[in-house]
Amino acid sequence: MTRLPLIAAAALLAWGPLPAQDLALRAGTLLDGNGKVAKNTVLLVSKGKIRARGKDLPLPPGVEVLDARDLWVTPALVDCGSSLGLPRPNMNEEDREVEPALRAADALDLTDPGFKRALASGVGTICVLPGSRDVISGLAAIVRFTGKKGAPRVVSPAAALVAAMGRDPVAGNTRNPASHYFRRPTTRMGTVWLFRKAFYDARAAGPNAKDPGIRILRRALSGKLPLRILARPEFDIRTALDLAAEFHLRIAALDEAQEAWRVAPLLAKAKVPAAAAPPSRVSRTDMVEQEWNFLSRIFRAGIPAAIQTGRAPAGRALIEEARIALRLGLDRAAAFRAVTSIPARILGMEKEIGTLEKGKDADLVLWKGDPFGPAGRVVCVFCKGRLVFGKPPSRKEGSK
Incomplete structure (x- = not known):
């Protein structure tokens, strides 16, 4: 008599939200969603949010660092x-x-x-x-x-x-x-x-x-x-x-x-x-x-x-x-x-998604090549700081 509730609970857990992941991303070319392009930029992600963005940002000790200097980075x-x-x-x-x-x-x-x-x-x-x-x-x-x-x-x-x-x-x-x-x-x-x-x-x-x-x-x-x-x-x-x-x-x-x-x-x-x-x-x-x-x-x-x-x-x-x-x-x-x-x-979600700005959800896409180019392809996708598709680039200094 208890199997059905247990199965239902397991189904709910399977579709539950993902835990967040802290990381630093070194982007070669960044399109921010507002029409601006930035080169050699660092994004700091903590608890699923973008915490900082800029060049030569100090990295928190032990944070995972992804080297995307040969990739394009955009909002999802x-x-x-x-x-x-x-x-x-x-x-x-x-x-x-x-x-x-x-x-x-x-x-x-x-x-x-x-x-x-x-x-x-x-x-x-x-x-x-x-x-x-x-x-x-x-x-x-x-x-x-x-x-x-x-x-x-x-x-x-x-x-x-x-x-x-x-x-x-x-x-x-x-x-x-x-x-x-x-x-x-x-x-x-x-x-x-x-x-x-x-x-x-x-x-x-x-x-x-x-x-x-x-x-x-x-x-x-x-x-x-x-x-x-x-x-x-x-x-x-x-x-x-x-x-x-x-x-x-x-x-x-x-x-x-x-x-x-x-x-x-x-x-x-x-x-x-x-x-x-x-x-x-x-x-x-x-x-x-x-x-x-x-x-x-x-x-x-x-x-x-x-x-x-x-x-x-x-x-x-x-x-x-x-x-x-x-x-x-x-x-x-x-x-x-x-x-x-x-x-x-x-969608009324401009405070959460759509641009790569401090305080917004870390919904990111890493591209090999120009996203608008005929050869541009998705390398990996992050949703709220968690990898949800593809294989991330190599880890560098400061990684766990």
Whole structure:
């Protein structure tokens, strides 16, 4: 009778957090996540945090020293929009168009080999999004590689409320009552109506509402829960901003905002960044002007934008998408910020990850060669100061 609790306890221990590791890292070339490059820099890591950074730092006695003077050192990459681990890439609740209580975390398969591939490509944090076929499709989850032996763990099961404008909630719906898809919305106007109705109903329900979906919507109304809204063309972006202003909602980012550069003053005023579509998969639908250099246009307009791998099966690695953006006109500093510091800010984790600054988590990637070069490859990855992938460089003086 006691075997099941013991097995459950063992499973919890197996997926528990990793212990921290103290080390000093001598970096040949360091990209800090803010667009700056430093040469011959030392990073001191203690209890999973970056404690100091600079040249010729005094080393604590007995600390393990890793010689990475022939390597590039960067923050671990941050993928702020993915479908990794879900049963299918664009997972949706098919019976209702408004399902705020659906959690991507509840459907995640953390043994999905895609997580290992992401880690091997230098990604340390992933935000898994529910699908875009519903007007309000549920809650995004944040995954980090802090489990035993670098296993992925859900660190935030309710990171943001996910919604969509445009054609995605409309696609496949019909006015034919004989069809399973006989439901609203069938137009963009219907999508907006359902979005507004959901928040008006939540507001009218009052603070003692028992429905979990209503409680989640009220959290969004109070500003405690940010929104991620898919809005590709200019008019959908304007609609999303208008809805946010009407209900005093906090938008963490506009997903796949391909025409964000057209409304840069509005986005700047609202302080809303873009979580761009993967550069390798520019939208040719949803009434969007096809611009392969849309990312560089967004940055030139002064809007911060993140690159994500998106809701597609077997997509490219995040660093490959950044390399493509570079070839399509985005400058190096912006391309690297788009996969580190900007997505960290979108996830509300800018105080923990995204840059190599004192006090932040020691999420590090060591690269052989330029990460943006065709031959650049990941040597090893550290998460909170613990090696979670690869083989570290040789140990030098002062090692234990």
